[in-house]
Every structure is written in C-alpha cells, then in structure tokens.
Amino acid sequence: MLRLQRPGTSIMSSASDTSRLVNCPACGGPSIYGPENAFRPFCCARCKNVDFGAWASEGFRVPAEAPPDDQAFGDPRLQ
Numbered sequence: 001m002l003r004l005q006r007p008g009t010s011i012m013s014s015a016s017d018t019s020r021l022v023n024c025p026a027c028g029g030p031s032i033y034g035p036e037n038a039f040r041p042f043c044c045a046r047c048k049n050v051d052f053g054a055w056a057s058e059g060f061r062v063p064a065e066a067p068p069d070d071q072a073f074g075d076p077r078l079q
Contacts, residue, residue: 026051 019034026047033040042048054060 019032019036022031022033022041023029024031024041024043024047026042029043031037031041031043039045039048042051
C-alpha cells in the first residue's frame, strides 16, 4: 500500500530497495514504482482510472490521414 510522506522523512524510506520514485503520468506527482504500489506507475487509484477512462474513450489516438469516405484506400497509382 502506498503511504503518505511524513514531514522530515524521505519518501523512499518506506519503499523497498527495488523501488524507485517516478512522476505519475496523470498528475505529475511523486509515485513509488515498486511492488508495494498497486497502482504503479500511477500514484493512486484516481489517476489510474482517469488514464483508463481516456484510453477507453479513445482519447489516446494517433492522428491518421485517412482519405474521405468516397475515395478508395491505398496508393492511387496502384489502382
């Protein structure tokens, strides 16, 4: 389980030797990347769900230059 940092302590003191501190891809806050963080690489369940929602609603699409519906797909020189 991810624990909050106490003032005056290092956030890595609660993490194992195989863990490292990374930035959360959703909010940019600190996130422990290790087996004790069930939401890795995210910092919490909320950030994980926000990212999943964007993925599920196709918010992470690669822009493609598709021809209009009335044109055939492919190289016009080969048709």
